[in-house]
Amino acid sequence: MSDVYQAMRNEFSLEIPSNYNFAFDLVEKRAKDEPNKVAYIAVSRDGEQMEEHTYAKLNAKANRFANGLRSLGCKKGDFACVVIARIPAWYEVLVGAMKVGVVSMPGTNLLTAHDLEYRINRAGAKLAIVTAEHAEKIEEIKEKCPTLEHLIIIGEDRDGWVNFETLCSENSDELSRDDVEPTGADDMMLIYFTSGTTSMPKMVPRDYSYGLAHAITGKYWMDLQDGDVHWTLTDTGWAKAAWGMLFPPMLMGATIVLYDGDGRFDGDFHLKLIERLNVTSFCAPPTVYRVFAQMDLSPYNLGSLKHCIGAGEPLNPEVMRTWKQATGCDVYDGYGQTETVNIVANYKGMEIRPGSMGKPVPGLTVDVVDDDGHIVADDTVGHIAVKMTEQHPYGLFKGYFKDEAANAKCFSNGWYYTGDTATRDKDGYIWFVGRSDDVITSSGYRISPFEVESALIEHPAVAESAVVAKPDEMRGEIVKAYVTLAAGYEASDELEKEIQDFVKHLTAPYKYPREIEFRDALPKTISGKIRRVELRDEAKA
Template sequence: MSDVYQAMRDGFDLEIPADYNFAFDLVEKRAKETPEKVAYIAVSRDCETVEEHTYAHLNAKANRFANGLKKLGCKKGDFACVVIARLPAWYEVLVGSMKVGVVSMPGTNLLTAHDLEYRINRAGAKLAIVTAEHASKIEEIKEKCPTLEHLIIIGGEREGWVNFETLCAENSDELERAECEPTGADDLMLIYFTSGTTSLPKMVPRDYSYGLAHKITGQYWMGLKDGDIHWTLTDTGWAKAAWGMLFPPMLMGATILLYDGDPKFDADIHLKLIERFGVNCFCAPPTVYRVFAQMDLSPYKLESLNHCIGAGEPLNPEVMRTWKEATGCDVYDGYGQTETVNIVANYKGMEVRPGSMGKPVPGLTVDVVDEDGEIVEIDTVGHIAVKMTQQHPLGLFTGYFKDEAANAKCFKNGWYYTGDTATRDKDGYIWFVGRSDDIIGSAGYRISPFEVESALIEHPAIAESAVVGKPDPVRGEIVKAYVTLSAGYEGSKTLEKEIQDFVKNLTAPYKYPREIEFREALPKTISGKIRRVELRDEAKAEG
């Protein structure tokens, strides 16, 4: 297995042209060379309407929007706040904006008016491009956003707004690259906002080289090949959409499934869509696999699947076993951030070690280091970091937008510090521990909340868990767990003791939660990440 991995690293070669622009160099090129190749399949919420969008169609629609932007007077470097559901317009807006150099700032459909105000003013955005259900939020805050000049609405009419469909219809579907201001690979293409688990969201700039650097993601972790049908479950406002719905699948020649699903997850519909469209590569968060594992999967025909991936947290072995029995597929974990492409992963042909995020991807040097930038010993907790090289590491951002304090914190000692901690085993596999500021110090032990949470979710009563340190006069901190329960269970002292004993038997006894609080729900960011900072503050107040 190590030979397979080493061959991957040795065989890696990726050069990014100085003027690379994904919209021209991939989308338009493919539209000319293989115009009937299907870029994505759009499925309506009720699954009744299915539309195949070829590269020729996508390129023409993107050109119409790009020409519309030019007619409005928009230019390279203008910022656009973009909030669009899983609809064809999302592709048309992003690709069209890339052509003229307008910087898209995708936002999740869960953003509030207050969230939008913060993002627009933080960036000085000139445009707001949103679907009809978000227009009222923009109108609520537009007087507080002095840089806003153009409001573009998709799927509706509203006074003071430009209708997206009309704008595109009124403009040509032809656009020569020479008619657009030149873009370089190091020019700004996208801005993502971090999810803000511990602070206000930071702006993560992504340049045009980022699009091509995602070949690393598509080739290794996703294992995609030309002709595959790929489906990633994500909101369009997160960088995960750039990973799973745009750059890697298109770079590898895969067709993307675009399903405008209801926010309330329907497992039955998703399993039927895998079967209906013959999905080959499927990417979902661990929570989705857990839902599937609780179902009777025998009625579903999932034979088309040949590669399944997940990220965010390790899956418990029983879920992985259930999924493999139903599909024949392991779930390959991977790791990366809004600030990177995929940087650590399990790959086809490598042994999957459940709980490990895998090994560093080809093309990047990723290791576990201490505060001084020294590589730590085997099985020692340290910071996950990317080695800074003479050529800037592929797919790594160059720094937070106008935030020197944050940049000084993460770029130091010749490394980019991700803010996450891990250990590395003797074979080079990396094992996630937690956010750098989440580590619990108890009676001289350093305890990973993530490891305790992973043990907790093995218990059938627990649906979700979050672990923090609570101040303690004797131990410094104790482990406290906040949990929500699976259907059919009720919190009690008896159940608390049962869970504690379960964790003691599953991991080192000193790691067990000395306090367990049963909750109806856990506090989360709009991206669905648990706000442990909020729970830490609660525990601190109690202590």
């Protein structure tokens, strides 16, 4: 087994051209070489409509949007806040923007007006490109966003907005690379927002080389082959969408499933869709596999599946056994961040050790180190880190946008510190321990306690709060808040629900505390800082 892994590392090769642009070098090239190859299958919410989108069709529509951007005066380096559901326009906007050099900032469809205002102003975004259900949020905050010049709406007409469909129809589906400003592999292509505990969401720039670096993700962990049908369950606003719905599947020649599902997960519907589309490659958060494991899987024909992967938190062995009995597939765990491509994984041909995220990917040196950058002994807790090398590590970002303090913290001693901790066993398998910055992972969402605390404190009843992760069998972790009340308020079930609803409306709903415990006082250090470690231990008890 170790020979298979070492052979993968020895045979690794990846060259990123200095002028690489995924939209031209992959999408447009394939549109010319294999115009009828299916890039993705768009599935309507009720499952009644299924439409194949070829590379020729995708490229033509992306060109129309790119030319539309040019007609609005948009240029390389402009920022665009993009909030689009799982519909074809998501691809057309992102690929079209890449061609022009406009930097897309994908956001989850759960963002509130408050969240959007922060992101637009933090980046100085020039455009907001959203589906109709988000237009009202943008209108609510646009007067507080002085850099916004263009509002583009998908799906309806609205006063003061440019209609996406009209804009595209009025522009040519031809675009020469010579007609746009060149983009280098090091130029910014995307920005994602991530979270921490000591600041609001940080901006993670992803350059054009990031697209091609995802060949590592697609080849090794995802094990994608030309002709596969791949389905990743994720919101379009997360970097996971770049992993599972864009770069790796397209690089490897797989067809992507684009299902416009709503927020309520229907296990039966998803399993039937795997059958109908003959899905061969499937990626879901552990929460979904746990739901499937509680169902009777015998009525479903899941024989098309060849490779299944999961990420976010370890899967318990019983769920893995149940899934394998039903499908014949193991679930291969993997690890990476918004700031990276896949960097640790389990691979075909290697022993899977349930609970382990696997071994470092070929092409990168990943290890467990101490605060000073020294590799720790086997079975010792340390930081998961990526070795900085003369060739900048493939797919690793260069640093947070306009945040030197955060950069100084994560790039140190010749390593990039991921902010997560782990142990490494004698055979090189890495075992996740926890998050250095206390980020909570619930149902695949990464949630910053700081963001939840910032929302809680705005409620008049909340004097002080501390937010921690509480283990949960179904979701992995849930958000638990410890709250002290302001004068004049008394703890009650009604007040708990009122505060929960308040947080749901102020920030993305998935971040609200599912449990609130009212306290007379919170534990603190001698300097007055809240001892969250004490509260975390209580929540785990």
